[in-house]
Amino acid sequence: MPYVVGLTGGIGSGKSAVADLFAQRGITVVDTDAIAHALTAPGGAAMPALRAEFGDTVANADGALDRAAMRAMVFADPAARKRLEAILHPLIRAESERQLLQRPAESAYAILMVPLLVESGDYRKRVNRIAVVDCAENTQIERVMSRNGLARSEIERILAAQATRAERLAAADDVIDNDGALAALPPQIERLHGRYLELSHYVS
Ligand SMILES: CC(C)(COP(=O)(O)OP(=O)(O)OC[C@H]1O[C@@H](n2cnc3c(N)ncnc32)[C@H](O)[C@@H]1O)[C@@H](O)C(=O)NCCC(=O)NCCS
Numbered sequence: 318m319p320y321v322v323g324l325t326g327g328i329g330s331g332k333s334a335v336a337d338l339f340a341q342r343g344i345t346v347v348d349t350d351a352i353a354h355a356l357t358a359p360g361g362a363a364m365p366a367l368r369a370e371f372g373d374t375v376a377n378a379d380g381a382l383d384r385a386a387m388r389a390m391v392f393a394d395p396a397a398r399k400r401l402e403a404i405l406h407p408l409i410r411a412e413s414e415r416q417l418l419q420r421p422a423e424s425a426y427a428i429l430m431v432p433l434l435v436e437s438g439d440y441r442k443r444v445n446r447i448a449v450v451d452c453a454e455n456t457q458i459e460r461v462m463s464r465n466g467l468a469r470s471e472i473e474r475i476l477a478a479q480a481t482r483a484e485r486l487a488a489a490d491d492v493i494d495n496d497g498a499l500a501a502l503p504p505q506i507e508r509l510h511g512r513y514l515e516l517s518h519y520v521s
Pocket residue numbers: 327328329349350353382383384385387388391398401402405409431432433475478479
């Protein structure tokens with residue numbers, strides 16, 4: 318079993334920026350957001366079940382999930398979000414497990430990147446350690462507004478569906494501070510990488 322570090326953080330906190338720095342150090346990154354996107358791409362394995370549950374209008378002409386429409390629906394309606402998650406989460410979990418087990422031997426440990434890790438008992442049990450990318454809520458909102466062009470109110474609804482900053486910090490073994498410049502990340506990741514190499518050495 319590989320040593321697995323769970324990487325989490327709220328929307329726009331900087332998980333992808335942090336994951337890239339681990340990947341540059343030869344570490345396998347299993348990205349559950351990327352898996353969710355693949356499952357809902359044209360011909361994606363989740364699309365038949367999503368059409369059956371929500372109707373054919375959830376798909377675009379090319380067969381991919383209409384992400385903007387689904388986002389508007391599920392972050393306004395917790396029951397719809399549960400129906401979406403009931404279809405996607407088991408598929409995401411199975412695929413992430415498959416990718417973890419397939420990791421190349423050169424990767425001494427693996428990063429499992431899960432936005433909803435703190436919220437999920439299953440993922441918490443699966444990981445050996447939890448690293449949280451942390452920044453102020455307002456920083457998250459500003460970054461997502463400039464990246465996706467989403468309205469502040471829409472981002473606030475997504476934040477409301479996630480654990481709070483305090484809940485995430487309470488679950489963290491390691492905290493990566495991403496309130497500053499991007500240049501502040503590599504020294505933090507270098508230090509954690511050294512620590513994870515040591516820790517994985519003792520369990521493998
Ligand atoms: C609602 C969907 C279609 C919106 O798509 P969109 O392209 O706008 O966002 P994307 O998938 O890139 O996710 C961006 C971020 O939104 C947040 N988010 C996504 N799903 C959820 C959720 N169910 N609950 C809370 N926050 C969520 C996360 O911070 C994530 O990093 C999409 O997020 C989705 O299918 N969500 C359900 C699957 C899921 O829970 N994914 C989280 C990874 S396990």
